[in-house]
Amino acid sequence: MYKLHLILKYLAKRRIAWVSLIAVTLCTALVLVVISVMGGWLRMARQSFHGLAGDVIITSRSLSGFAHYQEFVREVQKLPQVEAAVPVLRTFGLIKINNGNPDAVQVLGYPVEQIGRVNNFPQSLHRQYEAPLSAGQAPPAPSFNLVPGKDYKELASYRLPKARGAENWPGMIVGAGVVGISKDKDGNIDRPAGLLDAFVRLEVMGLSGEEISLETARPTPNYYWIVDDSRTQMWQLDSKTVYVAFDVLQQDLRMAERSTTNPDTGEKIVRPARTTDIYIKARPDADLEKLKEDVTRIVAARYPLVLEPDAPIAVQTWEETNRTWLGAIEKEKSLVTFLFGMISIVAVFQIFCIFYMIVVEKTRDIGIIKSIGATSRGVAGIFLGYGLVIGVVGSLMGLGVGFLIVHYINEIHTALGKLTGTVIWNPEVYAFDVIPNTMNPNEVFWIVLIAILSSVLGALVPAIRAAGMHPVDSLRWE
Amino acid sequence: MTTTTRPADKPADKPRGVADAVIVARGVFKTFRMGDSVIHVLKDAGVVVRGGEFIAIEGRSGSGKSTLLHILGGLDAADSGTVEFESEDIGELSRRAAMERQKARPSRVLRLLGPLLAMAQTAAFAARLFFGGGADRRLAHLRNTRFGFVFQFYHLLPELNVLENTMLGAMIENSWFAFKRKRAGLRTKATAILEELGMGHRLTHRPSQLSGGERQRVAIARALMNDPKVLFADEPTGNLDAETGQQIMGVFERLHRERGQTIVMVTHDRALARRADRILVLKDGKLEAPADADAA
Numbered sequence: 001m002y003k004l005h006l007i008l009k010y011l012a013k014r015r016i017a018w019v020s021l022i023a024v025t026l027c028t029a030l031v032l033v034v035i036s037v038m039g040g041w042l043r044m045a046r047q048s049f050h051g052l053a054g055d056v057i058i059t060s061r062s063l064s065g066f067a068h069y070q071e072f073v074r075e076v077q078k079l080p081q082v083e084a085a086v087p088v089l090r091t092f093g094l095i096k097i098n099n100g101n102p103d104a105v106q107v108l109g110y111p112v113e114q115i116g117r118v119n120n121f122p123q124s125l126h127r128q129y130e131a132p133l134s135a136g137q138a139p140p141a142p143s144f145n146l147v148p149g150k151d152y153k154e155l156a157s158y159r160l161p162k163a164r165g166a167e168n169w170p171g172m173i174v175g176a177g178v179v180g181i182s183k184d185k186d187g188n189i190d191r192p193a194g195l196l197d198a199f200v201r202l203e204v205m206g207l208s209g210e211e212i213s214l215e216t217a218r219p220t221p222n223y224y225w226i227v228d229d230s231r232t233q234m235w236q237l238d239s240k241t242v243y244v245a246f247d248v249l250q251q252d253l254r255m256a257e258r259s260t261t262n263p264d265t266g267e268k269i270v271r272p273a274r275t276t277d278i279y280i281k282a283r284p285d286a287d288l289e290k291l292k293e294d295v296t297r298i299v300a301a302r303y304p305l306v307l308e309p310d311a312p313i314a315v316q317t318w319e320e321t322n323r324t325w326l327g328a329i330e331k332e333k334s335l336v337t338f339l340f341g342m343i344s345i346v347a348v349f350q351i352f353c354i355f356y357m358i359v360v361e362k363t364r365d366i367g368i369i370k371s372i373g374a375t376s377r378g379v380a381g382i383f384l385g386y387g388l389v390i391g392v393v394g395s396l397m398g399l400g401v402g403f404l405i406v407h408y409i410n411e412i413h414t415a416l417g418k419l420t421g422t423v424i425w426n427p428e429v430y431a432f433d434v435i436p437n438t439m440n441p442n443e444v445f446w447i448v449l450i451a452i453l454s455s456v457l458g459a460l461v462p463a464i465r466a467a468g469m470h471p472v473d474s475l476r477w478e
Numbered sequence: 479m480t481t482t483t484r485p486a487d488k489p490a491d492k493p494r495g496v497a498d499a500v501i502v503a504r505g506v507f508k509t510f511r512m513g514d515s516v517i518h519v520l521k522d523a524g525v526v527v528r529g530g531e532f533i534a535i536e537g538r539s540g541s542g543k544s545t546l547l548h549i550l551g552g553l554d555a556a557d558s559g560t561v562e563f564e565s566e567d568i569g570e571l572s573r574r575a576a577m578e579r580q581k582a583r584p585s586r587v588l589r590l591l592g593p594l595l596a597m598a599q600t601a602a603f604a605a606r607l608f609f610g611g612g613a614d615r616r617l618a619h620l621r622n623t624r625f626g627f628v629f630q631f632y633h634l635l636p637e638l639n640v641l642e643n644t645m646l647g648a649m650i651e652n653s654w655f656a657f658k659r660k661r662a663g664l665r666t667k668a669t670a671i672l673e674e675l676g677m678g679h680r681l682t683h684r685p686s687q688l689s690g691g692e693r694q695r696v697a698i699a700r701a702l703m704n705d706p707k708v709l710f711a712d713e714p715t716g717n718l719d720a721e722t723g724q725q726i727m728g729v730f731e732r733l734h735r736e737r738g739q740t741i742v743m744v745t746h747d748r749a750l751a752r753r754a755d756r757i758l759v760l761k762d763g764k765l766e767a768p769a770d771a772d773a774a
Contacts, residue, residue, distance in 0.1 A: 001649045001650075001652055001653060001654045001656075001657040001658075002646060002649035002650045004654065005642070005649060006635075006637070009637040009638065010637065013637045364633065365635055365636075367633070368633045368634075368635060369635075369646075369650070370553075370618070370621075371553055371621060371627050371629075371633070372621065372622060372627070372646055372647045372650060372700070373618050373619065373620075373621045373622020373623070373647055373650045373651065373704075374618060374622075374650050375614055375615050375618040376578070376614050376618075377614075377615070378618075378650070380604075460604070461600070464600055464603060464604050468603065470554075470576070471553045471554075472548050472553050472554045475553075475629065475633060
């Protein structure tokens with residue numbers, strides 16, 4: 001009884017202990033914010049990577065791709081754990097928007113009517129998803145079709161008066177960062193005017209000749225109209241990627257099915273169509289490793305090399321595909337957590353110092369309590385309980401502060417940016433243009449528990465010292 | 479006093495023998511080390527305290543009166559000799575408790591061997607603290623339920639008010655639930671004691687708001703709260719002016735007369751000592767009867 005009574009009295013009257021309380025609060029909040037942001041960053045990266053390329057990918061390690069993809073798609077879709085499989089073309093090219101400066105980009109060829117079956121690309125579109133949704137309308141099926149009602153012939157005549165058939169140019173969806181769509185200082189998304197009036201000249205390397213080789217490749221230009229922009233929130237992707245129709249890109253890359261004649265024998269040769277990737281979406285309960293094995297078996301029937309490491313064609317889970325990125329983020333999270341954890345150890349020493357001071361200051365009181373009948377264990381209990389109460393109250397206050405900071409971190413970041421003119425969360429570094437603002441209950445539980453245990457640990461040695469005090473020496477202490 | 483347990487006659491008038499003794503101390507030795515020199519404070523000191531007796535131990539400053547009082551009350555341990563309280567060897571208990579405490583501090587040898595061993599020793603003490611410490615617990619129980627202490631400097635807890643200071647012993651004795659159950663009764667009892675000591679109007683005041691005499695009355699109330707068998711008073715008037723000192727002595731006399739309270743008081747003031755039933759003088763480490771017959 002007396003222990004709790006004295007703990008509460010000391011907590012109310014000894015203001016020096018409030019410093020410990022503030023230290024525990026700040027350390028808990030600090031670690032919570034860091035782990036929530038870093039953990040959220042990792043979660044966002046995983047979700048984005050997972051959402052962009054399906055669960056398992058058949059991928060070519062060279063830009064020349066692989067043939068027989070229709071057969072693979074057919075066979076893979078027969079697997080019971082597969083929901084869908086969609087071929088995707090991936091290459092690099094040079095773009096010029098409205099006769100502006102050329103820029104290098106990654107070009108993805110999507111069969112857009114199917115791509116939503118394997119990834120979240122349709123949800124990243126502004127005109128065809130976000131805008132109708134915010135207007136309360138059902139989003140249409142995504143497409144590369146030109147924007148209805150626009151006079152493309154007239155639009156082309158301003159900058160390319162000699163252009164012919166501009167009204168028939170295919171549509172292109174651009175990554176938000178390619179056309180400078182970004183957040184302004186107030187955190188609003190700033191979209192340049194006339195975006196959907198812009199045309200793009202895209203040049204890719206068409207792989208030609210008998211051998212599929214870059215040595216004989218020649219640049220293939222094509223004109224497109226921008227019909228939408230995509231904001232996956234993965235800055236590296238959004239800033240350097242454009243999307244075009246699969247069949248258009250396949251033609252430009254000369255990877256569509258071709259018939260040639262052997263000049264020596266006059267024999268007709270059919271070159272099968274090629275692609276660079278197949279995205280496979282698994283059913284929710286599927287075992288990805290097992291699915292990978294099954295897909296590898298299918299691919300191995302045509303390309304036995306797939307079984308070899310570093311083969312030009314590979315089957316990977318989405319985690320393996322993005323291992324470099326995810327590994328880097330995981331390592332960074334561990335490093336930052338470790339560093340901030342080390343800083344938090346300072347709080348333990350601070351509690352130790354303050355409690356030591358309190359024990360010294362309270363030496364006579366300890367003698368009084370012992371002379372009235374408190375045991376050494378009871379005296380230790382007072383100071384351990386004191387540490388426990390400071391740990392519980394401090395960590396709960398830290399949880400509150402941490403929650404508020406994490407919840408409003410983007411607003412805080414924007415306000416700080418306005419105030420200081422600096423941007424801490426640079427999307428070019430962190431891949432996302434929003435700071436993760438969710439807390440993981442599991443992480444919160446462990447952080448709060450560790451904070452409480454640290455407080456008790458900080459109070460342990462002073463408590464033992466108090467317990468070991470001689471009652472008479474304590475009473476005579478000055 | 480309303481809680482009289484003995485007839486109002488002077489208890490010392492009754493003939494009593496060793497059979498009535500509540501405390502018997504024999505051959506008590508105590509030395510202190512001050513640097514390289516050793517001071518022999520108690521040398522074969524012995525005393526028999528009978529139930530209901532008011533004993534004054536007199537001696538010069540530094541003669542070892544307080545040390546003897548602490549040893550009799552189980553606050554300190556004698557180097558050798560026996561101290562029995564109601565036939566229980568509290569001298570041995572005190573020595574064992576002192577050994578238990580001593581191990582909290584790393585020895586010089588261990589300090590030389592390194593902090594790791596010192597930490598291990600501290601950890602061992604902590605383990606003993608939580609799972610052992612039987613002598614310490616028994617002594618603490620005796621101090622809580624059988625002894626009451628009144629000190630020269632009052633020793634009240636500054637964070638607690640008068641009522642809380644008085645009830646502190648009862649708080650220590652009872653668990654949370656037991657205290658909650660008995661709270662009203664204990665509060666009534668504490669209030670009654672404080673009112674009898676003239677402190678009924680100061681229940682919610684803190685020690686810093688009280689005069690020296692008032693603080694000492696609160697200390698006496700705290701000592702009486704658990705109905706102690708023996709009340710130890712260490713220079714209870716030493717920090718008070720003469721008039722207040724007389725008032726406090728009046729309180730002790732009343733307690734002795736009306737409640738038959740056994741009191742062992744230490745003082746250097748012969749005049750105050752004369753108000754006790756019996757005076758013992760601590761001289762050269764030994765207790766002896768006073769030289770002048772008037773004092774006896």
